[in-house]
Amino acid sequence: MGLIxxxxxxxxxxxxxxxxxxxxQRINNNNSLKTYYWIGDTCLVNNNGDEFAxxxxxxxxxxxxxxxxxxxxSELVQNWKKRLLFKN
Incomplete structure (x- = not known):
């Protein structure tokens, strides 16, 4: 473990x-009552089939x-993809 x-x-x-x-984000203790942010990436597709991170x-x-x-x-991303598939 480094100094930082x-x-x-x-x-x-x-x-x-x-x-x-x-x-x-950096978590310094095990206080489960504190709220931290988490960052993830996913890929969405528009009507033209172009993918956007x-x-x-x-x-x-x-x-x-x-x-x-x-x-x-999860539901939002799944419905986003399904909805675009049915629009074409």
Missing amino acids: DLIFGRKKVFNHPYLGNFTS TSLFINGNTNSPYNNQLSFI
Whole structure:
């Protein structure tokens, strides 16, 4: 553990089966009541079939993003892709 990790904490990685990896801000303790932000990336497709990388910023605790936010974003991304497929 380096000096910066000791002072500011470490970043953690959470792997979601559909959305992929989320990386936390630096977490310095195990206070599960404190809220941290987690950042992930996904790819969205427009009506022309062009893909766009999109960053996802969600809240969570020391272990992972909050389940209700993961569920909502997963549903949003899945419906985004399905909706565009049926519009053409």
